[in-house]
Amino acid sequence: xLPATPLSAACCNLxxxxxxxxxxxxxxxxxxxxxxxxxxxxxEKILFGSVPLAHRYGGHQFGIxxxxxGDGRAHLIGIYMNRKGEKWELQLxxxxxxxxxxHGDGRAVxxxxxxxxxxxxxxxxxxxxxxxxxxxxxxxxxVWRDQFYDGNVVKERAAVVLRVAKSWFRIGSLExxxxxxELDLLxxxxxxxxxxxxxxxxxxxxxxxxxxxxxxxxxxxxSVDVGEPNRYVDFFSVVVSETAQLIALWTSVGxxxxxxxxxxxxxxxxxxDYGPFGFMEAYNPDFVPNTSDDERRYKIxxxxxxxxxxxxKLSQALNPLLDPRQKQLAALILEGYPDLYYTRFRExxxxxxxxxxxxxxxxxxIAFLLHLMxxxxxxxxxxxxxxxxxxxxxxxxxxxxxxFWALQTISKHELFPAWVSQYLLRLKSNMxxxxxxxxxxxxxxxxxxVLKNWMAESAVRKAERNDFSEVRLLQQVLQHPFQxxxxxxxxxxxxxTPSWAKNLRVSCSS
Numbered sequence: 339x340l341p342a343t344p345l346s347a348a349c350c351n352l353x354x355x356x357x358x359x360x361x362x363x364x365x366x367x368x369x370x371x372x373x374x375x376x377x378x379x380x381x382e383k384i385l386f387g388s389v390p391l392a393h394r395y396g397g398h399q400f401g402i403x404x405x406x407x408g409d410g411r412a413h414l415i416g417i418y419m420n421r422k423g424e425k426w427e428l429q430l431x432x433x434x435x436x437x438x439x440x441h442g443d444g445r446a447v448x449x450x451x452x453x454x455x456x457x458x459x460x461x462x463x464x465x466x467x468x469x470x471x472x473x474x475x476x477x478x479x480x481v482w483r484d485q486f487y488d489g490n491v492v493k494e495r496a497a498v499v500l501r502v503a504k505s506w507f508r509i510g511s512l513e514x515x516x517x518x519x520e521l522d523l524l525x526x527x528x529x530x531x532x533x534x535x536x537x538x539x540x541x542x543x544x545x546x547x548x549x550x551x552x553x554x555x556x557x558x559x560x561s562v563d564v565g566e567p568n569r570y571v572d573f574f575s576v577v578v579s580e581t582a583q584l585i586a587l588w589t590s591v592g593x594x595x596x597x598x599x600x601x602x603x604x605x606x607x608x609x610x611d612y613g614p615f616g617f618m619e620a621y622n623p624d625f626v627p628n629t630s631d632d633e634r635r636y637k638i639x640x641x642x643x644x645x646x647x648x649x650x651k652l653s654q655a656l657n658p659l660l661d662p663r664q665k666q667l668a669a670l671i672l673e674g675y676p677d678l679y680y681t682r683f684r685e686x687x688x689x690x691x692x693x694x695x696x697x698x699x700x701x702x703x704i705a706f707l708l709h710l711m712x713x714x715x716x717x718x719x720x721x722x723x724x725x726x727x728x729x730x731x732x733x734x735x736x737x738x739x740x741x742f743w744a745l746q747t748i749s750k751h752e753l754f755p756a757w758v759s760q761y762l763l764r765l766k767s768n769m770x771x772x773x774x775x776x777x778x779x780x781x782x783x784x785x786x787x788v789l790k791n792w793m794a795e796s797a798v799r800k801a802e803r804n805d806f807s808e809v810r811l812l813q814q815v816l817q818h819p820f821q822x823x824x825x826x827x828x829x830x831x832x833x834x835t836p837s838w839a840k841n842l843r844v845s846c847s848s
Contacts, residue, residue, distance in 0.1 A: 350376075350476060352497070352806050353455055353813065358472040362502060363428075364420050370473070379473045379500040381413070381433035388416050392436035393506055396514030397601025398651055400635055406514060407601050408438025411446060414506070425557070427506055428472075432498040445481045449798050451497035452809060454612040456797065458501065460789040460816040461609050466587045468609035469503040476801070486843060487630055495802065503608060505558055509652045510601035512551065516655040523550050551659070558606055570656055571664050575671045578649055580607035582678035585645045590686040591788060592618035592718040594638040596628040596844070603648045614844045617788040619835055621711035621718040627791065627844045642679045649675060689783045690722050691761070692776040694768040703760055710751045719788050720744035720832065726780035730765065730773045733758050743834060785819035787831050792839030 359365045369375050377383040384390060390413040397407050412431045419425050431454070432446025455471040462468050479496035515523050555573050556564045562572045584607045588595065595602070596614040604610045616627025623639030631637075636644060653668050660668060687704045711721055724742040732738065736755060738745045748754055765776065789812065797808040808829075815826040822832075830836065 352452075352476045352801065353474040353809050355455075355459060355470065355472055355813070357817075358470050358502065362420060362424070362426055362470065363418060363472065376475060378415075379430070380475045380477070380498050381430050385416060390415050390433075392438055393511070394438060394514060395508060395510035395601050396517055397508075397510035397599050398513070398648070399597075399599040399601070400631070400633075401647070403517070404599075404601075405517075406438070407510065409436055410439040410442050411436065411444040424504075426502045426504060429501050429503070429506060430498055431501055432496065443481065445479070445496045446498065447481050447483055447494040448476050448497040448801060449485075449494060450613070451476075451499050452798050452801055453615075453794050454499055454501070456789055456794060456809065456812050456816065457612045457615055458609070459813065460617075460819070461593065463817050463819055464587075464591050464593075464785060464788070466591070466593070466609060467584060467607060469501050469506075472500040472502055474499050503604075503606075503610065505554070505604070505606050506610065507554055507558075507605045508601055508610070509603045509605060509648055509655070510599075511605065512655040513600060513651060515550070516658055521658055551656075554605060568664060568667070570659050571667045571671070574653065574656060574668050577605060577607060577652065578671050578675050579678055581645050581649060582642075582675055583607065583682050584609070585641050586679055586682035586686055588641060589638065589683060590690065591785065592621075592625075592638070593788075594618060594625055594627050594636070594641065596626070596631070596636060598636045598641060598644045598648065600648045600651050603645075605652075616791050616844055618718050619790055620715040621708065621721070622715070623712065629843045642676075642683075645679070646672070646675050686783075690780065691725065692768070692780045693764060694771060697764060697767055699760075700764070703757075703764060706753075706757050706760070710748050710754060710757060714748045714751050716748040717744040717834070719785060719790075721748060722784040723781075723786050723832075726777055726784045729777070730762060734762055782820055786822060787815050787819045787826055789816060790831075790835070791842050791844055792835055793831060795839065795842055 354367070354370050356367060359367060359370065374383070378385065392409040392413060394406065394408045397404055399407075409429075411433065412429050413433045413436065414427060414429050416428045417425055418428060432451060433444070435442070435444035451474055455474045458468050458471045462470060474497060476495055476497045481494050481496045482491050483494055484491045515521070551570065551573070552564055555562050555569060559573055559576055561576060562569050566572065581603070588609075594616050595609070596616060597611070602611040602613075614628040614630070616625070618625045618638055624634055624637045625639075626634045626637040628636060634640070649672055653672055656668065657665060684701060684704070688700055691704065691707075693700060693703075707721075710716070711718065721744045724745045728738070728742055728745065736749065736758065738749050740746070765771075768776070793812060797812055800806070800808050811825060811829065815823050815829075815831060826832065
């Protein structure tokens with residue numbers, strides 16, 4: 339395994355996540371000011387006894403089998419058990435070449451590193467399972483990238499992110515073994531090495547009779563009995579359910595991952611691998627942040643279907659371990675995925691509208707609003723947030739104050755009064771509820787701030803000029819996305835997209 343490759347130019351600590359350092363890694367913040375810390379998180383030094391590893395996996399990319407992939411610029415530098423008894427895997431991204439770099443340089447650029455640092459923390463504080471970012475260091479090392487895959491190669495600055503997760507295993511981790519028939523790593527093989535340097539995280543787990551999948555189950559799926567004959571079916575059932583939950587959560591905040599390949603889909607159903615992701619601004623089911631996704635395969639309105647596709651590929655990877663009856667059970671579990679997704683979707687959007695209990699027509703009410711938002715290109719985040727802040731009497735009178743600019747946009751549709759009437763009628767059926775309680779409840783699930791593309795781009799442009807003030811401001815704001823911040827309001831984070839950012843593209847390369 340190639341060790342991390344130190345950056346040649348001096349590194350500076352651009353950003354830290356105090357919560358991750360203190361609560362996950364048990365570090366005092368003063369440590370972050372030491373040279374040893376900078377050298378560790380930039381890849382210049384490794385901890386005593388640490389053997390940096392890269393993860394081998396395959397994957398279906400844009401629906402097509404891409405064969406062996408693997409971590410091309412990320413090194414696993416250790417697994418840490420904190421004072422709470424939690425195990426976290428520490429990984430450096432942008433730390434140099436690995437055996438899976440192919441023709442890449444193993445580096446990450448400042449632009450994409452800022453986006454990942456801010457994006458993963460934004461998603462976490464919205465209550466969505468995700469990897470976390472602990473630190474971001476930047477160097478003056480030159481990295482050349484074709485940002486939009488259009489032949490225009492530009493010079494950028496190198497950066498390294500220390501990111502942590504309970505596990506970096508993904509669907510592609512199992513796909514590659516099934517594809518090459520490496521079944522001794524999938525099913526019991528007493529006395530064999532279940533983890534080898536050529537295949538997985540390796541050695542750290544020594545020789546054992548457990549398979550890779552048994553290891554994953556025992557470490558990360560406490561509800562599954564590793565001694566149960568149907569454990570792989572039970573494991574699949576959990577992954578199916580939690581993947582449906584995850585994608586419904588993404589949808590509820592307008593988050594599009596951008597590259598939902600099987601090598602980017604976590605087996606633990608957490609959000610990983612932040613590339614050309616984006617938070618939808620104007621509501622549009624066809625929204626796709628990845629400019630290289632010409633066919634819009636990964637548009638926000640198709641993410642649930644892609645989840646089904648990816649889970650089917652996981653099922654195929656498990657097939658060598660299943661008997662005929664278990665294969666049938668797995669197929670039935672997968673068939674239940676759409677119901678799991680839409681049930682959670684309905685729950686989330688009912689909460690976003692402040693609806694209590696079950697009433698006939700709730701789905702129609704949600705669909706009606708989304709239709710009006712699509713037709714008027716109303717801002718997704720702020721429409722729901724402003725519905726949380728406006729009073730029922732203001733809605734009833736169709737008296738939309740100027741500060742509720744997103745609602746003013748949607749109110750231009752001729753059917754908006756009809757929707758308001760239906761909505762207010764439905765709110766009357768809420769038992770033991772008041773308008774103030776409704777608004778308070780809705781403001782806990784409808785964020786006022788998400789990391790819109792223009793906000794990330796503004797922070798990146800300043801950071802490239804050695805001005806890291808907006809990165810740090812966004813850190814503070816996104817840590818409390820449901821609370822109003824005076825500095826965020828002054829920065830325009832709850833205002834319409836500024837004119838300069840109307841046609842911004844999210845770059846593909848990182």
